[in-house]
Amino acid sequence: MADTTTEQTAGPLQLLESGAAGYCDPVTGLCVLPAAVPELRGDPETTTPGHAE
Amino acid sequence: METAAQAPTRLSIDVWSDIVCPFCYLGEHRLSQAIARSPHADRIDLSIRTFQLDPSLPASPIATLDHLSATHGIPAAQARAMESGLARQARSEGLAYEVDRPAANTLDMLRLVQLGNVHGVGWEVMRDLQAEVFSANPDAYAPATLARVAEKRGIPAAEIRAVLDSDKYADVVRADHEQAVRLGARGVPFTVLGGRLGIPGAVEVDQFLAAIDQAWEQVNG
Numbered sequence: 001m002a003d004t005t006t007e008q009t010a011g012p013l014q015l016l017e018s019g020a021a022g023y024c025d026p027v028t029g030l031c032v033l034p035a036a037v038p039e040l041r042g043d044p045e046t047t048t049p050g051h052a053e
Numbered sequence: 054m055e056t057a058a059q060a061p062t063r064l065s066i067d068v069w070s071d072i073v074c075p076f077c078y079l080g081e082h083r084l085s086q087a088i089a090r091s092p093h094a095d096r097i098d099l100s101i102r103t104f105q106l107d108p109s110l111p112a113s114p115i116a117t118l119d120h121l122s123a124t125h126g127i128p129a130a131q132a133r134a135m136e137s138g139l140a141r142q143a144r145s146e147g148l149a150y151e152v153d154r155p156a157a158n159t160l161d162m163l164r165l166v167q168l169g170n171v172h173g174v175g176w177e178v179m180r181d182l183q184a185e186v187f188s189a190n191p192d193a194y195a196p197a198t199l200a201r202v203a204e205k206r207g208i209p210a211a212e213i214r215a216v217l218d219s220d221k222y223a224d225v226v227r228a229d230h231e232q233a234v235r236l237g238a239r240g241v242p243f244t245v246l247g248g249r250l251g252i253p254g255a256v257e258v259d260q261f262l263a264a265i266d267q268a269w270e271q272v273n274g
Contacts, residue, residue, distance in 0.1 A: 013236050013251045016264055021254025022076040025240035026106045031075060031139075032240075032254075 062273035063096045064265070069104040069233040069243040070179060072159040073117075075139050075150075078183045080242040080255030081176075082148055087261035093269050101176045102229040103163040104241045114155035114194050143187070151189035158194075160226065165199050167222035167229075168213065174206040181206070247272035 024031040068084065070077035081101075088094050110120070121132040136152040143150035162182050169178035181202045185193040192198050196217050203213045216222060233243055237251060244252040244261075246268035252261070 013245065014249060015237055015251045015253065016256075016260075018252070018254065018256045018260060021252070021256045021260075022079070023240040023242060023254035024071070024074045024076055024106055026104075027239075 063098055064093060064247050064269050064272055065098045065100065065245075066247075066265075067100045067102050067245045069102040069229065069238060069241050071104050071106045071241055072162045072179070072182050072186055073110075073156055074106055074241050075143070075187075076255040077242040078148065078150075078187055079139075079143055079146065080244070081180060081183075082146060083255060083258045084244065084261050086258045087265060090258070090262055091265050093265060097265070099176055101166060101170065101179045102233065103166055103226045104230050104233050104238070104243070105159055105163055105226060106241065108158070108160065110156060110158040112158050112194075114157040114191070117154050117156040118152065120156050149184065149188040151187060154186060154189035155191060155193055156186075160223065161196070161217060162194070162199060163226045164216055164220075164222040165203055165213070167225045168208060168216050169203065169206060172206070172208050174208065177206050178203055178208075 022032060066084070066088070068077075068081060070081060084099075088097055088099065091097065118129060118132045118136065121127070121136070122129045125132075133152060140150040140152050166175050166179045166182070169175035182193070182199070185198055185202065190198065199217060200210065200213050204210055233241070236243070236245060239253060242255055244264075246252070246264055249271050250264055250268045252264055256264075
């Protein structure tokens with residue numbers, strides 16, 4: 001596959017952070033749930049275990 | 054005759070994902086919807102990249118909830134409640150999502166996604182494999198299932214066997230992971246538009262759509 005990421009990169013990557021985006025973190029092993037969507041949370045915390053150690 | 058100056062401009066979108074990552078499954082679905090709604094849809098080059106979240110998962114499937122509960126020391130009921138919330142969200146967006154599903158090591162699947170990329174169907178192979186896992190096919194990780202999924206996307210059976218019988222593309226899986234970390238990814242999904250904008254996580258469809266417009270302007274404006 002062509003590395004189009006490198007091809008179109010003209011400088012440092014600008015990260016668009018969103019408080020409502022869930023993601024899975026390989027370091028902590030947690031899938032971080034959207035803070036803005038409390039009904040997704042299973043407990044008072046804002047994180048749920050993911051699939052990493 | 055079309056000249057270089059008249060040639061249609063394009064936008065690359067790269068998405069780093071793993072098979073067993075709930076938010077990858079959801080985020081890819083949302084990104085697909087955003088691309089479909091974008092006026093630039095036919096000029097977007099979408100690529101899937103691999104990011105293995107948990108290399109310690111065993112080769113033989115185990116219950117996802119048992120794994121979550123044991124790994125993080127939480128009661129099974131709490132793990133189920135958390136997963137149920139994700140299931141409700143996924144189903145509300147039209148995706149199959151079973152809480153009681155198998156979990157296993159995804160390296161072979163990710164190597165097959167890389168083979169799919171060679172054939173231009175990596176995205177489709179990723180989505181099909183995720184569908185097998187999240188719909189709780191007990192044989193989702195079996196070599197026969199992997200072969201069936203890849204063959205359905207037109208990859209020659211001999212090439213599939215050659216990958217599954219070796220460690221081919223493991224180096225590409227590692228390289229993809231390292232590139233994501235270099236770009237600033239803390240986890241997945243991680244989406245990069247035009248090599249300029251990075252989006253951590255599964256944002257909403259409208260946010261993906263706005264990011265596509267922003268990246269399009271930066272790359273082609």
